Amino acid sequence: MRKTTLKNSKQLLLDMKRQILREISKDLKHGREGAKDDGMDTYDLASEERDREINFILNDREREKLQSIEEALQRIEEGSYGICESCEAEIAPARLEAMPFSRLCVSCQAEREKEAKQQRRFDDERAYRRLATADVDEENT
Secondary structure (H helix, E strand, C coil), X not given: CCHHHHHHHHHHHHHHHHHHHHXXXXXXXXXXXXXXXCCCCHHHHHHHHHHHXXXXXXXXXXXXXXXXXXXXXXXXXHCCCXXXXXXXXXXXXXXXXXXXXXXXXXXXXXXXXXXXXXXXHHHHHHHHHHHHHHHHHHHHC
């Protein structure tokens, strides 16, 4: 991989990292300030709690993204950045531009997503069969 591409990718990753850390810090500050419930009725409190739950979910996603960025920066240092972890082919520069923390090339990522979709379908069918069996057992008792 060319040095300019690596340099640009590293800078982009560092910028993304700074932005995520700023957002997490802002959310934490907002959460502390929003914890004051003086004069709030039940509906306001419920709305505030729902907002906190949504922020918690979003923060989990941000933490995962931050972890992916850290791992990509580590791969740059190790010299393995831009190499697919599955097939070991070079990841297309356009993909790295769009998602600089990509670990897989487009075809390997598509294959993983296809496998995950099949697994979800299998799990859903298995859960449906268990529910159907439980319904029959209840009818027989």
